[in-house]
Amino acid sequence: MTEDEAIQRCQDGEREAFRPLVERHQDVVFGTAYHLTGNAALAEELAQEAFLAAWQGIRGFRPGRPFKPWLLRILVNTVLAQRRKRSVETTPMAASGVAGGADNPAAVVEAQAERQRLQQAINGLSSEHRQVVVLRYFAGLTVPEVARASGVPEGTVKSRLYRAHRALRQRLADVH
Numbered sequence: 001m002t003e004d005e006a007i008q009r010c011q012d013g014e015r016e017a018f019r020p021l022v023e024r025h026q027d028v029v030f031g032t033a034y035h036l037t038g039n040a041a042l043a044e045e046l047a048q049e050a051f052l053a054a055w056q057g058i059r060g061f062r063p064g065r066p067f068k069p070w071l072l073r074i075l076v077n078t079v080l081a082q083r084r085k086r087s088v089e090t091t092p093m094a095a096s097g098v099a100g101g102a103d104n105p106a107a108v109v110e111a112q113a114e115r116q117r118l119q120q121a122i123n124g125l126s127s128e129h130r131q132v133v134v135l136r137y138f139a140g141l142t143v144p145e146v147a148r149a150s151g152v153p154e155g156t157v158k159s160r161l162y163r164a165h166r167a168l169r170q171r172l173a174d175v176h
Contacts, residue, residue, distance in 0.1 A: 003067055010058045018055050025068060026051075028139050029075055035134040036079050038123060046082060050075040069145035072135060076149055083127075121171040129164035132157055 001009075001020055009017035029050055033043035053074050061070055122130055135146045136157075143161075147154040 004063065007058065007061060007063060007067060010055070011061070011063075015055075018058070021054075021067070021071075022051055025071055028068070029071065032072060032134055032139045033075060033079060035122070035138050036076075036127075036131060042082075046075065046078050049082075050078045053078060066145060068139075069141055069148040072139055072141065072145075072149040073151065076131065076135075076151075117172060118168075121168050124171055125164055125167055129160050129167065132160045133164045133168075136161060 001017070003021065003024065006017045006020050010021070026047070030043055030047045033046045033050070034040060037043050037046065050071065054071050057074070061067070122133060125133065131150060132146055135141050135149050136143070139149075141149060143154055143157050147157045150157060152160075
């Protein structure tokens, strides 16, 4: 079943048709929530809330438009609502493991250290800048899709990305 077929079936009220949509997007939704919050348990909760909200609002989705930015917009709104409601601060993410590279332990350690420095630099960004960086580079959205997911104009996304890149370069240069 294609994504468009699943969406149409969901809009017709077929609950089981939502499963392939969840399976297709669950990693990017959870990962995006995790990068935005830095908390795995909270990210899992927010991802579930976003999928529930997506199911409840699927009839309002316009066929022919990309589903992923629409879904990530719901997630971003869920994260923002959670922050307002609970005033939970984000926490730095732990460095994740390296796939492969076991033949060279020094390279593995160096790659982990680089990722940890980058993640710390990203965590140090303002929430607006961190949001566009995560949506653009982790979720893999285009600038127009980031704009739709964030609810801001494309020019705002571009300026936030520019400022985020500048801040990241500065933070990473300060570390070296």
